[in-house]
Amino acid sequence: MNILSDLYLCASSHKNGNSELLLKELIKITNFNGQILNITQDMEKAEEAFLKTIISGSNIIISFPLYVDAVPSYLLKFMKEIEEKAEDINAFGTIHIIANNGFFEPEQNNIAIKIIENWCKKCGFKMGRAMGVGGSGMIKCMPMGKGLLKKVGECIEEFAKSIKEEEKGDIFYTKPMFIRGLYIMGANSGFKAMGKKNGLSKKQMIMG
Amino acid sequence: MLKKVDKGFEKMTKLVIYDIKDIEEPKKEGYTFFGANQDIKNCKGCFSCWIKTPGECKIGDCCKILPKHMSECEEIVIISPLIYGCYSHKIKTVIERAIPYMLPFFKKVNEETHHKMRYANAPIFTVCFYGEATEEEKETARELVKANAINFGAKKFDALFYKDEEEIRGEYFE
Numbered sequence: 001m002n003i004l005s006d007l008y009l010c011a012s013s014h015k016n017g018n019s020e021l022l023l024k025e026l027i028k029i030t031n032f033n034g035q036i037l038n039i040t041q042d043m044e045k046a047e048e049a050f051l052k053t054i055i056s057g058s059n060i061i062i063s064f065p066l067y068v069d070a071v072p073s074y075l076l077k078f079m080k081e082i083e084e085k086a087e088d089i090n091a092f093g094t095i096h097i098i099a100n101n102g103f104f105e106p107e108q109n110n111i112a113i114k115i116i117e118n119w120c121k122k123c124g125f126k127m128g129r130a131m132g133v134g135g136s137g138m139i140k141c142m143p144m145g146k147g148l149l150k151k152v153g154e155c156i157e158e159f160a161k162s163i164k165e166e167e168k169g170d171i172f173y174t175k176p177m178f179i180r181g182l183y184i185m186g187a188n189s190g191f192k193a194m195g196k197k198n199g200l201s202k203k204q205m206i207m208g
Numbered sequence: 209m210l211k212k213v214d215k216g217f218e219k220m221t222k223l224v225i226y227d228i229k230d231i232e233e234p235k236k237e238g239y240t241f242f243g244a245n246q247d248i249k250n251c252k253g254c255f256s257c258w259i260k261t262p263g264e265c266k267i268g269d270c271c272k273i274l275p276k277h278m279s280e281c282e283e284i285v286i287i288s289p290l291i292y293g294c295y296s297h298k299i300k301t302v303i304e305r306a307i308p309y310m311l312p313f314f315k316k317v318n319e320e321t322h323h324k325m326r327y328a329n330a331p332i333f334t335v336c337f338y339g340e341a342t343e344e345e346k347e348t349a350r351e352l353v354k355a356n357a358i359n360f361g362a363k364k365f366d367a368l369f370y371k372d373e374e375e376i377r378g379e380y381f382e
Contacts, residue, residue: 013252040250067251068307069355073300074250080297103314103321111293111355114348118292121344184314184321191312194259206311206326208263 006032007053011064011075013040018136019063022098022156025144026061029160039078050082054125057092059163062116065136066101071112079119086123094128095120096163102187104180106134106173113171129167131159134175137187141176148176223277223331224380226287227296228373234381240277244288244298246270248305257308263326264308271305278309279327283334284360287376290337290369293348309360317358325361333362336379338370 008027012019023036039046053060064075071079097116099109109132120127133139133155138148145153155174162169176183195205221238233241249267256266265272278284288299295303310323335353337346350367357365370376 013250065253067253067304068300069359070294070300070352072250073297073304076291076294076297076300080291105320108320108355111348111352114344114351115292115294118342118345118348121342122292180316180321184316188313191259194255195262198260200259200262205259205262208261208326 006059008036009062011039018139023063054091054093061096063098094126096128097130100133100136104183106132131172138176222283223281224285227299251304258312275309283332286335289339290341293345330363333357333365
């Protein structure tokens with residue numbers, strides 16, 4: 001599988017964060033050799049690359065973290081600027097989405113995906129496939145596709161295949177093979193430990 | 209264990225967070241206006257407001273006071289252009305900077321994971337969107353407002369749609 005001319009956009013300010021990691025996993029499968037552009041680091045360069053790619057008819061994959069139930073504000077800004085710049089262009093490319101969130105349920109990414117769909121309709125862009133990843137707090141706990149991340153790895157493969165074969169279909173949902181109650185306990189313990197490292201008790205973290 | 213509103217503080221009725229250009233904030237008793245058209249930095253996602261300086265963002269701009277305002281009001285009113293079923297990026301930036309209002313810890317709400325609340329306050333969450341929009345965009349916006357209301361621990365919520373800025377000006381800024 002090789003989709004060399006495609007563009008991978010990361011919309012997260014975290015270097016080596018979950019959004020970037022998910023793109024890298026996709027790239028491993030697609031054998032893409034180019035670099036990932038980060039919207040938060042160089043928006044102008046990302047806009048330029050986006051416009052070139054959307055005209056060329058290739059795929060654009062945007063990976064971002066869910067911020068307060070929607071796309072991050074800097075991605076919204078990027079989208080608005082693209083809408084203004086793309087007014088007079090003929091767009092042939094296809095937009096694909098990877099949205100991830102720290103809550104357990106991958107379905108919580110739905111609203112953000114719908115926002116991107118609405119943007120595509122407004123701009124005349126073709127919306128391709130979307131993948132919602134839940135429980136992203138565990139994404140780095142082991143190699144992708146192994147153990148608890150087996151299904152996440154399989155889902156990325158399915159997602160890559162559907163892009164390559166231009167398949168249509170519903171949103172791909174995936175999350176680590178774990179139980180919500182334990183995920184919540186683990187996350188809460190993790191935050192408590194982070195507070196403790198900074199000399200804060202749980203009560204101090206709550207009361208401020 | 210929730211943080212209570214300061215004793216003796218006279219509760220403001222409404223905190224109005226708005227994105228409307230060239231508007232003068234009226235002096236209305238019980239209202240606090242917060243313009244999103246100021247120089248506001250993006251949330252860095254550093255979690256300092258949760259694990260280093262609980263309840264306080266380390267970015268020292270006008271958003272620093274926001275969680276305190278939110279903890280003391282009866283109603284949060286957001287006024288924003290409707291963009292693709294979402295807020296404007298300026299309003300979205302303000303909302304993202306308000307996360308110290310919540311705790312980092314998770315709980316289960318309606319079979320979903322959400323953050324626990326830092327404050328005992330449970331305001332009404334009202335969003336006034338303005339501008340032309342498709343039905344799909346309005347539906348997405350309704351879902352977003354509902355999700356935000358759950359995450360901010362609101363007791364009630366509503367998404368209202370206005371034709372343009374003028375309609376909103378009449379309601380809140382005169």
